[in-house]
Amino acid sequence: MTDVLLEVKNLNTWFDSRAGRANVVDDVSFSIRRGETFALLGESGCGKSMTALSIMQLLPNQAANNMSGEVLLEGQDLLQLPEVAMRTVRGNRIAMIFQEPMTSLNPVLTVGVQIGEVLTKHKGLKGAASKARIIELLEAVGIPDPTQRIDEYPHQLSGGMKQRIMIAIALAGDPDLLIADEPTTALDVTIQAQVLDLLRKLQKETGMAVLMITHDLAVVSEMVDRVGVMYAGQIVEMASRDDFFNEPQHPYSQKLFDAIPSMGKRDEALAIIPGTVPDLAQEFHQCRFADRCQFSWDTCQQQVPRWISGNDSRGVRCHLYDSTIENKSRVAEKVELISTSSSNTGEELLTVSNLKVHFPIHKGLLKRVAGYVYAVDDVSLRVNRGQTLALVGESGCGKTTLGKGIIQLVKPTDGSVLFNGADLTQLSQNELRSRRKDFQIIFQDPYSSMNPRMMVGDIIEEGMIAQGIGDSAEARRVIVDELLQQVGLRPEHRNRYPHEFSGGQRQRICVARALAVNPKIIVCDEPTSALDVSVQAQILNLLKDLQKQYQLAFLFITHNISVVAYLADDVAVMYLGRIVERGSVQEVLENAKHPYTQALLSAVPTIDKESKQEILRLEGDPPSPINPPNGCHFHPRCPKAINECRSEYPKSRTISSTHEVSCHLY
Amino acid sequence: MSVKLLLRHPLISSLPIALVVIWAIGIFASGAQSVFLWTDVLVYILVLTICVFALISSSREHLRDPWRQIVQHKLGMLSLVVLLVYVLIGLLDSVHFRLPLVVENATAEQKTVHEGEVLSVLDLLVTPIRIQEEKTYSAPFATHLHTTETIERPDGSRERTYPRLEYGGAHLENPRTDKYSDIAMNSVLGVLVGLIIWSAIVLMVLFILAMQKQANVSAIAKMILSGSSLVPWRLILATVGFMCLLLGLMIILGPKYHILGTDKVGQDVLFQSLKSIRTGLVIGTLSTLIMLPFAVLLGIMAGYFRGWMDDVIQYLYTTLNSIPGILLIAASVLMIQVYMANNPQMFESDAERADARLFFLCVILGITSWTGLCRLLRGEALKIRTVDFVQASQAFGVSNFKIIWRHIQPNVMHIILIAVVLDFSGLVLAEAVLSYIGVGVDPTMHSWGNMINGARLEMARDPIVWWSLLAAFIFMFALVLAANLFSDAVRDAFDPRLRKQ
Numbered sequence A: 001m002t003d004v005l006l007e008v009k010n011l012n013t014w015f016d017s018r019a020g021r022a023n024v025v026d027d028v029s030f031s032i033r034r035g036e037t038f039a040l041l042g043e044s045g046c047g048k049s050m051t052a053l054s055i056m057q058l059l060p061n062q063a064a065n066n067m068s069g070e071v072l073l074e075g076q077d078l079l080q081l082p083e084v085a086m087r088t089v090r091g092n093r094i095a096m097i098f099q100e101p102m103t104s105l106n107p108v109l110t111v112g113v114q115i116g117e118v119l120t121k122h123k124g125l126k127g128a129a130s131k132a133r134i135i136e137l138l139e140a141v142g143i144p145d146p147t148q149r150i151d152e153y154p155h156q157l158s159g160g161m162k163q164r165i166m167i168a169i170a171l172a173g174d175p176d177l178l179i180a181d182e183p184t185t186a187l188d189v190t191i192q193a194q195v196l197d198l199l200r201k202l203q204k205e206t207g208m209a210v211l212m213i214t215h216d217l218a219v220v221s222e223m224v225d226r227v228g229v230m231y232a233g234q235i236v237e238m239a240s241r242d243d244f245f246n247e248p249q250h251p252y253s254q255k256l257f258d259a260i261p262s263m264g265k266r267d268e269a270l271a272i273i274p275g276t277v278p279d280l281a282q283e284f285h286q287c288r289f290a291d292r293c294q295f296s297w298d299t300c301q302q303q304v305p306r307w308i309s310g311n312d313s314r315g316v317r318c319h320l321y322d323s324t325i326e327n328k329s330r331v332a333e334k335v336e337l338i339s340t341s342s343s344n345t346g347e348e349l350l351t352v353s354n355l356k357v358h359f360p361i362h363k364g365l366l367k368r369v370a371g372y373v374y375a376v377d378d379v380s381l382r383v384n385r386g387q388t389l390a391l392v393g394e395s396g397c398g399k400t401t402l403g404k405g406i407i408q409l410v411k412p413t414d415g416s417v418l419f420n421g422a423d424l425t426q427l428s429q430n431e432l433r434s435r436r437k438d439f440q441i442i443f444q445d446p447y448s449s450m451n452p453r454m455m456v457g458d459i460i461e462e463g464m465i466a467q468g469i470g471d472s473a474e475a476r477r478v479i480v481d482e483l484l485q486q487v488g489l490r491p492e493h494r495n496r497y498p499h500e501f502s503g504g505q506r507q508r509i510c511v512a513r514a515l516a517v518n519p520k521i522i523v524c525d526e527p528t529s530a531l532d533v534s535v536q537a538q539i540l541n542l543l544k545d546l547q548k549q550y551q552l553a554f555l556f557i558t559h560n561i562s563v564v565a566y567l568a569d570d571v572a573v574m575y576l577g578r579i580v581e582r583g584s585v586q587e588v589l590e591n592a593k594h595p596y597t598q599a600l601l602s603a604v605p606t607i608d609k610e611s612k613q614e615i616l617r618l619e620g621d622p623p624s625p626i627n628p629p630n631g632c633h634f635h636p637r638c639p640k641a642i643n644e645c646r647s648e649y650p651k652s653r654t655i656s657s658t659h660e661v662s663c664h665l666y
Numbered sequence B: 001m002s003v004k005l006l007l008r009h010p011l012i013s014s015l016p017i018a019l020v021v022i023w024a025i026g027i028f029a030s031g032a033q034s035v036f037l038w039t040d041v042l043v044y045i046l047v048l049t050i051c052v053f054a055l056i057s058s059s060r061e062h063l064r065d066p067w068r069q070i071v072q073h074k075l076g077m078l079s080l081v082v083l084l085v086y087v088l089i090g091l092l093d094s095v096h097f098r099l100p101l102v103v104e105n106a107t108a109e110q111k112t113v114h115e116g117e118v119l120s121v122l123d124l125l126v127t128p129i130r131i132q133e134e135k136t137y138s139a140p141f142a143t144h145l146h147t148t149e150t151i152e153r154p155d156g157s158r159e160r161t162y163p164r165l166e167y168g169g170a171h172l173e174n175p176r177t178d179k180y181s182d183i184a185m186n187s188v189l190g191v192l193v194g195l196i197i198w199s200a201i202v203l204m205v206l207f208i209l210a211m212q213k214q215a216n217v218s219a220i221a222k223m224i225l226s227g228s229s230l231v232p233w234r235l236i237l238a239t240v241g242f243m244c245l246l247l248g249l250m251i252i253l254g255p256k257y258h259i260l261g262t263d264k265v266g267q268d269v270l271f272q273s274l275k276s277i278r279t280g281l282v283i284g285t286l287s288t289l290i291m292l293p294f295a296v297l298l299g300i301m302a303g304y305f306r307g308w309m310d311d312v313i314q315y316l317y318t319t320l321n322s323i324p325g326i327l328l329i330a331a332s333v334l335m336i337q338v339y340m341a342n343n344p345q346m347f348e349s350d351a352e353r354a355d356a357r358l359f360f361l362c363v364i365l366g367i368t369s370w371t372g373l374c375r376l377l378r379g380e381a382l383k384i385r386t387v388d389f390v391q392a393s394q395a396f397g398v399s400n401f402k403i404i405w406r407h408i409q410p411n412v413m414h415i416i417l418i419a420v421v422l423d424f425s426g427l428v429l430a431e432a433v434l435s436y437i438g439v440g441v442d443p444t445m446h447s448w449g450n451m452i453n454g455a456r457l458e459m460a461r462d463p464i465v466w467w468s469l470l471a472a473f474i475f476m477f478a479l480v481l482a483a484n485l486f487s488d489a490v491r492d493a494f495d496p497r498l499r500k501q
Helices: A048-056 A083-089 A111-123 A127-140 A159-172 A189-206 A217-223 A241-246 A251-259 A298-302 A399-406 A429-438 A456-467 A473-486 A491-495 A503-515 A533-550 A561-567 A585-590 A595-603 A643-647 B002-008 B015-029 B038-059 B061-071 B074-092 B121-125 B127-131 B175-213 B217-225 B233-253 B269-305 B307-322 B325-342 B350-368 B371-385 B388-395 B400-436 B448-460 B467-494
Strands: A004-017 A020-033 A037-041 A067-073 A094-097 A177-181 A209-214 A226-231 A234-240 A348-363 A368-384 A388-392 A414-419 A439-442 A521-525 A553-558 A570-575 A578-584 A652-654 A660-662 B033-035 B096-098 B149-152 B158-161
Touching (some): A004 A048, A020 A234, A037 A048, A037 A217, A048 A067, A094 A159, A189 A217, A217 A241, A226 A251, A234 A251, A251 A533, A348 A399, A348 A553, A368 A388, A368 A399, A368 A553, A368 A578, A399 A439, A399 A521, A399 A553, A429 A439, A429 A456, A439 A503, A456 A491, A456 A503, A473 A503, A533 A553, A533 A561, A553 A561, A561 A585, A570 A595, A578 A595, B074 B121, B074 B233, B074 B269, B074 B467, B121 B127, B127 B269, B175 B217, B217 B233, B269 B350, B269 B400, B269 B448, B307 B371, B325 B400, B350 B400, B371 B400, B400 B448
Parallel strands (some): A037 A209, A037 A226, A177 A209, A388 A553, A439 A521, A521 A553
Antiparallel strands (some): A004 A020, A348 A414, A578 A660, A652 A660
């Protein structure tokens, strides 16, 4: 195998802490061929980023020298290289792009300077030659108008553009290997599709190999040739893309697939992985996944599984496939069914009509209003009792503002919110305060949505006290205990602080907090987007369960189409402050009418390639809501735009009794 | 065994404190009249507040954890020991009373008459150096005055010479030959006394630790000696030891010599420096105490409510900030000074008047120095009000006051604490500067600023009078350095951005 570019052999990286030595990368071996894309897949904290940083030798200080094993780049062991020599490898032969394009660029240097830096260092290019190459690179990564962009600062560029610049910087050294650490996680789906396309195109042109680090199975499915699944610092399964997606072997991989929500799973509970990743600061004498595995038996608890290699570089670390061990596996439990006998009573709970939220922009000495951010512009929607309306759109389209505007956390500029017969926008502060128990909100980030200085019991109790629920402290405590149990936590967790819980557990506490006041509707503002897929499944199951039990209505704000398909009854698609299409979930997802909805759906990476409809790629970024384009807001990016679109905003047109679309095409 | 049990009794471990209390009661029982100066009362309130805060902290994990970090911080604990010594001296100097006037064959009426002079516990403790006043300047450890005087000899002839000091080295027959060996002898004695005190403290600490950890004393001693204890006891005890040595030297040498010389009116400079400690501490702490309500209330309100309230408060502190601070302070102090001069009947004694002026200086410093913290808190409150947990409370209809109290306040507490500790040293230095330009504390009050101001003119003398300045410098330097090091430790522990996971 002469075409092996990078070979990692028995790589170990550890942190020494008071609790002991934690092997964050444990005996990891893999190889990447020239021009190949290899993915390290795993949930947060499994050691995939640490593996990449170990290869680059960019580990945080406390682990800088805690490495063993070999990292062979074309036969040369990088771990033996001194720092000086390593510097010529970084950027030149191995380049890296990071997850967060916002913080990866220096805000006080122009784009040109930042790319030029790499060129001067690794290629010795200066002056005009350097500039010419920079423009070439910017063109290669699809930046329009590169001669102008070269002198711009990062803040003048959008997130997608910044990630392209990062890629340009990475390409500047003509690397043999590009390490991409979650390159699209922080981006919207349409932008993610652009960036992934770009990476594919560049790889074809330059023949570089890519080490892709991701948690997203769909991205893996679209991008890579081979995949390694990591769990608790180890690679537990390695396979080619096709083998992996046709037949994942390790129970953990299987669970990952099962945990992905989709339309087809609407009637069943999603598979969850119970428990948490074990603490790495210990010596393992058992399978690391044994406690969470549905197949585990005695041997799994007593013996560390060995690496069992199959044909075609396939391998798995599991006793199930070890022919020397007798298989006594428990039978897999059946999938739990949730009867979703449509609880649609048709009873209207919330009606939003012509809601507008405009934020004034103050300028000048006297702070005169110089313009408005049209965050939410003329939105009407309806939520029925016990039903879920999903609000879909890219970041910055105003969906969070709409959610907050509905529950009066942001004062709407105009329009009405009819809830239980009362117009919330017209109520006085005091009247509103007493009604607040009917509508609650769950936030995206479970880390910032709880006061770190309060105990969980107090956090849940706060709303009950404010709304006068429970007569005495004792009565409230009983309710808190019940709530904690209901969301799958224990009553004694009451006296703990939020930081002692994992992300998923925190989100459960947030659900419990919202439930404490017996709301009729909960606005869920991307409650699962900060969570790993297996944890997301737990939260989605919980929400679905609670909906059935209490006839709760959800306004589910998300950008994740698969969650929509799994959970929603109705869908509203939002673009730049307005709803462009709405209808039942089948209508919108399977028979999308609006070009934006179609583009959004086709941009979502999917696991099964066959079901893919025609590919519709959007160019550019969403325009600013400060001055939206004339006519249809979408027309500058719309591939099907006609003349009318440029002059007039389309009226809402009815496709069926439930399906409406705002587009001139219909 | 029984001895051990006895030692475990909490009363025994608090024996030294008990002794001081008994002694203080003794003073008052002998007919002393207690005097509560304004700043005394505030100091008591402050101490009480700190105790309450410590009690609250001990029950809340998020407050207890940073303190646990500070306790394990080596430099932090070293500076804390130094600070505590200062605080102890300051507190001893904050218990004031008047002793009964000693009259032979006093009548009942006369017995209730008290001396005019207000004394503190510290004054009594350092009595020899307080009352041993020379005529004028004398150098540290001198036996003769710094200036020449005309002396009439027994034979009638006159001679200009350096006269012997009344107290400093007065016990020596022949100062020129005996002085150095006497100082050396006494120093050794002083070191011994210091060591005895130190061993007493070390034993006490050992027993208390052994009691807490249910281990035997020798094991604890071994752990401390090897430096493997979590709290850096070895370093703490070493610092305490150094302090004890200084104390021992002072006890033995103090009554016999003027360790740091005397000033223009012959007062012992060491005594002045010790008395100045209270002034410095009071300025440093009370000013912050007065500043805090302004800064915290206004800052959080501005950040949380936004709108017109924010505009008003911002306008207020921008205006205040654009007036040179020293100008504002000087104007206020002069006004107060004039007022007090016109209303002499308000104050019973000079001490009370000087104290009132100190109090007003604190108030003025407090009022002029809240802007920085206020701005910080406004920014932080602006940030926190948009965080999800505040929005969640708003969604529950929790009242604004409750949100501020339960969500904003605990999350800015670390900033307040860091600012208070950082400001302290700045304020101590500010006092020195203000007194130096004459708008600080009362000229009759002992303070480092006044000492420096007094020493200013004498710098040009030949031979130079350097000891007042040096003494003030050393005492102030040690305090400010300790405070700064301690504030570093506090910041390391409380600042979430610096905290190690």
